[in-house]
Amino acid sequence: GENVEQHPSTLSVQEGDSAVIKCTYSDSASNYFPWYKQELGKRPQLIIDIRSNVGEKKDQRIAVTLNKTAKHFSLHITETQPEDSAVYFCAASINQAGTALIFGKGTTLSVSS
């Protein structure tokens, strides 16, 4: 089955710096790769996603890149702010319909001011 590896497990940056989180997946049939953000005590929320026919997607300060050949994708956050502090999860779809997701173990991002 699908396996998703996520690195690093913790990441500390200064406000204004960039943060990069990387994930690899094992199943070449996966075609949908979302990123979720979970603030302390809250439910996970989708922040950005990318499909296998796209190499890069941006939404303001966040971007995701996908390398299908290498089976890895990354989340980039620029100009980090304290409110970016949270746990971030990458995920990959496990079937062609793209609805069931396997998640990575998460990255705890701390942004200090």
Added chain:
Amino acid sequence: DVKVTQSSRYLVKRTGEKVFLECVQDMDHENMFWYRQDPGLGLRLIYFSYDVKMKEKGDIPEGYSVSREKKERFSLILESASTNQTSMYLCASNPPTNEKLFFGSGTQLSVL
């Protein structure tokens, strides 16, 4: 607004008890999912369902079963609770045309 409601926020049960975790969504979504979340392990998929009376195993189905008798309700059942099932359980749903998961607020289950 989308609502996924989990019946209990906190639950304490004893080893060997049969435990029911209930999840209800009000968006007429076909797909529903149960995940458990443990520190350092992320969200692990237990079971999911694409339709009424339909279920599929996720990564860690052992010790769990599910029931989906109505489209809006997806129940997770721990047949005989064990201490290693102490965890945060998250229910989620989405329609077949949109992969975005809508999560419930979670049930923190403690098995003593």
